[in-house]
Structures are given as C-alpha cells and as structure tokens.
Amino acid sequence: MLKLVTKNVGIENSHTLSVARxxxxxxxxxxAFAMTPEALxxxxxxxxxxxxxxxxxxxxxxxxxxxxxxxxxRYLVVNGDEGEPGTCKDKIxxxxxxxxxxxxxxxxxxxxQSHKAFIYIRGExxxxxxxxxxxxxxxxxxxxxxxTVMGHDFALDIVVHRGAxxxxxxxxxxxxxxxxxxxxxxxxxxxxxxxxxxxxxxxVVNNVETLxxxxxxxxxxxxxxxxxxxxxxxxxxxxxxxxxxxRPGVYELPMGTPLREMIYDHAxxxxxxxxxxxxxxxxSSAPILTPDEIDVPMDFDSLAKRGTxxxxxxxxxxxxxxxxxxxxKVIIRFYAHESCGQCTPCREGTAWLEKIVERIxxxxxxxxxxxxxxxxxxxxMGNTICPFGDGAALPVVSCVTKxxxxxxxxxxxxxxxxxxxxxxxxxxxxxxxx
Amino acid sequence: MIEHTxxxxxxxxxxxGMVDHPGPVSWSDAARRDMAAIFARYPDKRSATLPxxxxxxxxxxxxxxxxxxxxxxxLGRPLNEIHIxxxxxxMYPRRPMGQHHIQICRNVSCWLAGAADLSRYLQxxxxxxxxxxxxxxxxSFSEVECLCYCECAPAMRLDNRYVGNxxxxxxxxxxxxx
Numbered sequence: 187m188l189k190l191v192t193k194n195v196g197i198e199n200s201h202t203l204s205v206a207r208x209x210x211x212x213x214x215x216x217x218a219f220a221m222t223p224e225a226l227x228x229x230x231x232x233x234x235x236x237x238x239x240x241x242x243x244x245x246x247x248x249x250x251x252x253x254x255x256x257x258x259x260r261y262l263v264v265n266g267d268e269g270e271p272g273t274c275k276d277k278i279x280x281x282x283x284x285x286x287x288x289x290x291x292x293x294x295x296x297x298x299q300s301h302k303a304f305i306y307i308r309g310e311x312x313x314x315x316x317x318x319x320x321x322x323x324x325x326x327x328x329x330x331x332x333x334t335v336m337g338h339d340f341a342l343d344i345v346v347h348r349g350a351x352x353x354x355x356x357x358x359x360x361x362x363x364x365x366x367x368x369x370x371x372x373x374x375x376x377x378x379x380x381x382x383x384x385x386x387x388x389x390v391v392n393n394v395e396t397l398x399x400x401x402x403x404x405x406x407x408x409x410x411x412x413x414x415x416x417x418x419x420x421x422x423x424x425x426x427x428x429x430x431x432x433r434p435g436v437y438e439l440p441m442g443t444p445l446r447e448m449i450y451d452h453a454x455x456x457x458x459x460x461x462x463x464x465x466x467x468x469x470s471s472a473p474i475l476t477p478d479e480i481d482v483p484m485d486f487d488s489l490a491k492r493g494t495x496x497x498x499x500x501x502x503x504x505x506x507x508x509x510x511x512x513x514x515k516v517i518i519r520f521y522a523h524e525s526c527g528q529c530t531p532c533r534e535g536t537a538w539l540e541k542i543v544e545r546i547x548x549x550x551x552x553x554x555x556x557x558x559x560x561x562x563x564x565x566x567m568g569n570t571i572c573p574f575g576d577g578a579a580l581p582v583v584s585c586v587t588k589x590x591x592x593x594x595x596x597x598x599x600x601x602x603x604x605x606x607x608x609x610x611x612x613x614x615x616x617x618x619x620x
Numbered sequence: 621m622i623e624h625t626x627x628x629x630x631x632x633x634x635x636x637g638m639v640d641h642p643g644p645v646s647w648s649d650a651a652r653r654d655m656a657a658i659f660a661r662y663p664d665k666r667s668a669t670l671p672x673x674x675x676x677x678x679x680x681x682x683x684x685x686x687x688x689x690x691x692x693x694x695l696g697r698p699l700n701e702i703h704i705x706x707x708x709x710x711m712y713p714r715r716p717m718g719q720h721h722i723q724i725c726r727n728v729s730c731w732l733a734g735a736a737d738l739s740r741y742l743q744x745x746x747x748x749x750x751x752x753x754x755x756x757x758x759x760s761f762s763e764v765e766c767l768c769y770c771e772c773a774p775a776m777r778l779d780n781r782y783v784g785n786x787x788x789x790x791x792x793x794x795x796x797x798x
Binding site for chain 2: 259268269270271272273274277302308309310312313345347348349350351352353364365366367368369370385426427428429430434435436466470500502504508513516517519520523524526
C-alpha cells in the first residue's frame with residue numbers, strides 16, 4: 187500500500203538529515219523553486235489538498251487569501267498543537283520525519299513569500315520538539331535554512347514554539363494569541379489570519395500533516411496527487427484508530443477509504459469479536475455514528491453529508507459493552523475542562539453538561555435531565571466565537587439522540603434520589619463574611 | 621485576598637494566598653544567556669512570554685509569585701498579565717512538584733483501555749490523589765486530558781517521556797525504577 191508521510195517510519199535515525207536525505211528529503215525543493223509562487227499555489231489548489239488539522243479547508247486556497255499589496259511581513263505558522271481526543275498523528279511526522287515537515291514549510295513559504303515560520307508544538311510533546319529542533323539546527327548548518335535556501339536567493343528562518351497545555355490553542359486564532367504571549371482566547375473572525383494574523387500581519391496557519399504532503403504534491407504533480415483520494419479530497423491522510431479494536435494505530439490511507447474497511451480490515455475488527463456499538467469518526471468533537479452508518483467514505487464531504495465530520499480523522503471505536511452515558515461523561519468532562527472561558531454559552535454550558543451527566547451516573551438524575559442536555563447543547567451551538575462550542579455540543583446531541591433509551595434508563599434508576607428536596611439557593615441565608 | 625494594586629505600578633505586590641519561594645529568586649547567568657537567545661527569535665518581547673516561563677520552570681522548578689514577578693520584569697509586562705498567562709495553561713506548576721511527575725491520561729481512548737482502573741491503582745499505590753505530591757516529595761500525580769498517544773492506550777507521561785500500553789505490572793516496574 188502506498189505511503190507518503192509515513193514512508194520513513196521505522197527507518198533507523200530517520201529524523202537525522204543524512205538518513206532523511208538518502209530517503210528523499212529536500213529533493214523536491216528545486217522543482218518548487220523553479221515554479222513561481224502563483225503557479226505553486228495554483229498547483230496545490232488543483233491537488234485538492236485539504237487542511238488536515240480538522241477544518242478541511244483547501245490548503246492552496248488559504249494561501250491565496252493573503253493580501254497581495256501589504257507592506258507588512260508575512261508569516262507561516264505551523265499548527266503542531268495536536269490535542270483532539272483520539273488523534274495521534276502529527277507527532278509521528280515530527281518524531282520520525284521532521285525534515286519532510288521542514289521541506290513542506292520551505293515550499294509553502296516560497297509559495298506565500300514568507301521568510302519566517304513558527305512551529306507551535308504542544309507542550310507535552312518533548313520528543314517531537316527535540317527532533318524538530320535538531321532537524322532545524324542540522325538544516326541550518328547544511329545551508330538548507332538561513333540567509334539562503336540551498337543557494338536560492340530566499341531567506342527563511344524557522345522557530346519552534348512550545349505550548350504549555352491548552353487544547354484550545356489548536357484553534358488557529360487562539361494559537362496566534364498564544365504565540366503572541368497571551369492566554370489562548372480565540373479571536374472573532376473576520377479579520378481572518380490571512381489578513382491579520384500573528385502580530386496583525388498576514389499569516390497562514392497550516393497543520394503539520396497538511397504541510398508534510400506539500401512536497402509530494404510537487405513531486406507527483408497536482409492531478410496524480412488528487413487522484414489518490416476521492417472527489418475534492420486529494421491524496422492520502424493519516425487515520426488514528428483507537429478504542430476497542432484489535433489493532434489500534436495510525437494508518438495512512440487514501441482519502442475516502444470506507445470506515446467499515448478501516449475498522450474491520452486495517453484495525454482488524456472489534457476487540458474480542460464483540461459487536462460494534464458506536465464510532466466517533468473524526469476526533470471527539472465529531473458526532474457519533476451507529477453501526478448502520480459506517481458504510482461511508484472517510485473524506486470531508488461524505489461525512490459532512492451524513493451529519494458528522496472527518497475532522498482530525500481520529501477514529502474511536504466503542505463495542506457493545508461500553509456504556510454510552512459513561513462515555514459521554516468522559517467526553518464532556520474534557521470540554522468542560524478545556525473551555526477557555528471566553529464565551530458564556532460554552533463556559534457555562536459545558537460545566538452544566540458535565541454536572542448533569544455526572545448526577546445521572548450518581549443515580550441523581552432528574553426527570554427532564556435528558557432534554558435539558560439537548561437544550562443546553564443547542565444553546566451553545568452557533569453562539570460562540572470559535573468552533574470549540576460546536577465541538578462540545580455536537581457529540582452530546584448525537585450521543586443523547588442516538589442512545590436516548592440508555593440515558594433515560596439511567597435517569598429512571600436514579601429517580602428515588604430525585605424525590606429528595608432540591609437544595610435551595612442561599613437567598614436569605616446568612617453568608618459568612620469574606 | 622487580592623489587593624487591587626494598579627497593574628502599571630512598577631513593583632506591585634499581589635498576595636494570591638499562595639505558597640511562595642522562601643528566599644529571593646534571581647536568574648542564573650546561564651538562564652540570562654538563554655533568555656537573550658529566546659528574545660532574538662521573535663519580532664517582539666511579548667511573544668517570548670511562553671518560552672521565558674518555560675525557562676523559569678527549568679530554573680526554579682515552579683512558578684511562584686516571586687517568579688511571576690521577575691518574569692514580568694524581564695518581559696516588560698504588567699504582573700497581572702503574567703499571572704493570567706501562567707494560570708491559563710496547565711503545564712506551568714504553581715506549587716513545588718515532586719521529583720517525578722506522573723500524568724495519566726483520562727480521556728476517551730485511554731478510558732476505553734482501562735485508564736480509570738489504572739489511575740485508581742496508582743493513587744492507591746502512591747497514597748495520593750490527583751494534584752497531590754507524596755510526603756517524601758518523590759512523586760506528583762495528575763490525571764490529564766488526551767495526551768494524543770491513543771494508539772498505545774492506556775498511556776501516561778512520566779516526567780518528559782511517554783509510556784504507553786500500560787498495565788499494573790508495567791506501572792509497578794516504572795515506579796520501582798525511580
């Protein structure tokens with residue numbers, strides 16, 4: 187099976203410059219520099235390379251939004267703040283093939299005419315940080331980065347910026363705020379980063395995996411790359427498959443590979459031969475699918491048509507023994523913990539969703555709790571600055587709707603508890619002096 | 621109690637009711653050299669905030685009120701802006717940490733692989749709960765959200781390395797080695 191960005195995984199010292207070069211690293215640079223930035227951007231648009239961080243926005247089109255006449259410097263910011271639950275792919279590139287990423291950055295910077303790139307890597311990723319930093323040092327020493335790039339009159343500096351533990355910083359405007367030394371509070375768009383990004387300068391933010399495919403677009407040509415995938419979803423991508431499967435792992439497969447094939451062929455089926463109960467197709471923010479919904483091509487458009495999303499392609503498998511109420515608690519606890527607190531519907535909503543699902547599990551569920559969860563979720567959706575709110579609400583709505591009898595049963599089990607008087611608010615009670 | 625001092629005041633004192641370093645803190649020469657290199661990477665000083673705070677963690681082990689103050693001075697930013705940043709991110713410790721930090725993932729893929737059980741086991745073995753440090757100062761323990769090591773669930777981060785496919789036996793071994 188064809189592999190591109192994971193081709194060098196397993197080769198000893200694949201992260202070092204000499205080994206990487208003997209396996210093709212930087213061999214696409216000459217072809218890229220032979221093209222004009224406009225032609226290169228057009229080529230990437232034609233390749234149907236999508237934003238693989240999760241949003242799926244066509245990569246080349248994002249580049250084309252940079253203003254042509256701005257006197258300000260332009261920046262490329264690489265999103266390596268991997269954090270979507272169930273996703274474990276970007277670190278593989280950063281650990282095993284950092285020179286491929288750097289090559290992708292160089293080509294992209296040529297296309298957008300940027301001389302400075304930042305790679306924002308999540309704080310927990312010590313080894314990826316180490317390998318990427320080493321690779322930059324080696325590339326500088328070899329004249330691949332610096333005042334000139336392999337003899338071309340084009341300067342490029344790459345800086346690794348380490349995050350400090352905040353899921354929200356994977357959202358591109360929160361990431362820019364964080365890079366600027368602030369808390370990761372997403373920005374209201376527009377202006378989009380292409381117009382006002384890092385330091386209010388034109389900025390392109392692309393995911394690690396997206397940029398690592400760019401050298402292959404140059405090598406293969408746009409059309410052959412596009413043809414590897416499905417309609418409007420070019421190339422391959424890395425699918426992280428975890429949960430109750432026999433062979434969890436990261437699989438690089440063509441865009442549009444059917445979900446059933448991923449679970450039953452590549453991941454070798456459900457653990458213990460048990461029946462499938464549910465699948466999250468694209469990281470925990472993606473609405474959950476039931477077993478009758480898994481005959482779907484895993485690409486952005488096919489999943490969107492079925493009311494869910496490909497997102498970061500983190501496939502999480504649940505077997506028949508898993509309680510969906512408990513599973514939802516684990517998921518919503520994450521969103522309540524990671525909500526940045528900027529928008530009220532999300533901050534308050536995720537906290538209440540967590541409280542309600544916890545009390546249901548503590549046999550303290552109240553009649554109406556299930557509908558309340560749906561109501562709270564719908565009040566979050568569309569009412570926040572960034573997509574985090576939707577990402578928290580969508581799994582709740584899909585899980586509660588599709589497994590409603592399970593939630594109702596938990597609430598019924600808890601009904602005796604709900605006959606206890608509800609604790610009154612502190613109105614009229616003496617309050618201890620602060 | 622928080623005293624409302626002007627954020628622009630040159631040397632504000634904010635009592636967060638938190639533990640602090642017992643004596644005065646100051647940057648080592650090595651830290652000052654690294655600092656210069658950090659500032660050189662960014663077009664402005666403010667962008668160096670996260671790396672300067674990482675440097676402070678390396679230097680002092682944790683971010684105490686005093687450390688916040690000297691970081692604010694170096695960065696030329698108001699103290700409360702630094703406090704906002706430090707408290708927003710989960711990885712800047714705001715209390716002294718044990719020699720080793722165990723962070724077990726509690727998110728969905730690890731949970732499906734039995735992480736809740738392993739977390740209980742670890743807490744029993746260490747005799748501490750999440751967010752606590754053992755009396756001998758050897759281990760700190762945290763439950764954390766997705767470490768993105770889902771393909772090797774259940775997983776944890778032990779100091780600065782990832783360990784996956786955890787079992788009670790492998791946990792015993794890892795702790796025993798420390």
